[in-house]
Amino acid sequence: MAVPFDGNPVIGVRSLTRDYLDVTCLLTIYEADDTNGVTNDTRRREGSTAATDRGQSASAENDPASENDSAERKRRSVLKRTAAGAVTGVGLLSGCLGLNPSETSGDQPADETDTEGADDSGPKVGVYLGDEGALEPWESWFGRSVDYYSFNVPTSGWDKYLVENMPFERPIRSIASEREIAVTMKLFPPSETTLNAVAAGEHADRHRAFARSLIDHGMADATLRIGHEMNGRWAFDNAVNRSNEFVRAWRAVVRAMDAADEAAFDYVWAPHIGRGHMDPTDAYPGDEWVDQIGLTIYDKSQQYYPAECGDACVREHREENWNRLVNQDFGLSYWAEFARDHEKSLAFPEYGVVAQNWNGAGGGDNPLFFERFADWIASNDDLVAWHNVWCFVAGPHFVGPSQLYVSDQWEIHSEASETFKNLFGSE
16 A cells, blocks of 8 residues: 655655565675685586677577577567557557467567667666655655666565565556666575576466566566676575576576566666676676666775774775776676677666665765766766666665655765765756
8 A cells, every 4th residue: 555755754664574675685795896705607508509799608508599589589679669658558569469479489588679778868867765655755855756766576485576465655556657667586586496496497487477467567668687696695596606507597587577468678687796706797698688787886895994084084995996896807897898799788776875884894975976976877878778776765875865764773875865866866
């Protein structure tokens, strides 16, 4: 049931379940950079025979390219163009399909013909709050409606992989009718099954049902971040030491979800910035299976910062950390080149500042992070499609009006909040 905002800062918190916290891998004990002493995963994917044109891993066993792939890409492209802004035109959609997915047995990869960068108005802006009841007052503070609204699929069981069973404080259909939707979805609930089972296609019915649920609630063209941060051991569906299984599982999920009538989803492959615990590109599913490259990036580092650090010292550490995020192995510079090489747009489905008292690893109330981020995406405006600030109303990353913040555990980011609003909101 929708809960109107009445100025009460604890709005909706009772339904912010552990499921949400499980999915927000922002509360990890690992720092996903090249300082963890991790080893590369250099194994070849099962069934590989040759690399594709731009050097990504070859197709995994039982996933051959076929005429059905090409037909399905065309089908999805037609659907996306038709569905944009008119998802309710079901009759038109079904009438223009030249191919019924239930009648084909081939793979159904992600479309690669409709993934352009940002338009002339610049990258779109989204927000994750973990509380749909907080969206309207947050947007009022921001000065405009966001382009994307983001939510997580709870991970407690397959029953939560249905929109009707998710703990929304406000009907998601009404939000989706006015904004684009970005969904973060783990490949499976950990208490129910395994990565190998998903890779074998054992839960195609579950993923198809989830797709159907999204479509029935007005989200046929949602953007899906699935199996995110696969390069870190903190993610239970990670690809560390099992990149082949991850790739096959990713493809199985995409194939199943695209089999739902009227499906026009975009799929975001989204590692954590930095090496993490493996070479993340070993887990790249292939260009035909990915629509956008996404990144998780936070203003955090094991170098933040000594207790005796004064203002000048703090600024120096913040500048050094930003430069590290750009230039490290698998940093921003690397991923910009990767996205261009693979002709994909780049997105930031999860990013933001981090409370300084979060394990001593956060940059705190750091407006410089947003300033440098805005500069970087402006210099790559041909590439960056959208960015989604992560500001869970009870977490260490919140930016926004103080009356919406419901935690006394983490520091409030008042300066960073104002900087974010001035950079990306409206006056």
